[in-house]
Amino acid sequence: QVQLVESGGGSVPAGGSRRLSCAASGDTDSINCMGWFRQAPGMEREGVAIIYTGGGRTFYTNYVKGRFTSSEDNAKNTVFLQMNNLKPKDTAMYYCAATLYATGIPPAENMDYWGKGTLVTISS
DSSP states (O other), rough: OOEEEEOOOEEEEEEEEEEEEEEEESGGGGGEEEEEEEEESSOOOOOEEEEEEEEEEEEOGGGTTTTTEEEEEEEEEEEEEESSOOOOOGGEEEEEEEESSSSSSSOGGGGGGEEEEEEEEEOO
């Protein structure tokens, strides 16, 4: 089993920045894909950014390309999501998720482990 704990959410004015963190613990050898998904009220959960740990390859959904950057600290089993130039449409609950086998940005249902989420609110 893998446990994921997110942190870093909060309220940010439009145009501002925020960094989210996700710390993994447990059987971390069983995962090599960690990602960020988000869910706004009334919307489906969508993949935002994925990082393939170890190699560091990243994928981003089009809406956040150039604004969001995912990175990892392998020694601490932690991944980060640096979010810049935030927009009101970025308001959502952000979840960290992980799995072993995946390609690109996998569908939410393909992820095996989930954190409880951290809320990011962007004010206009």
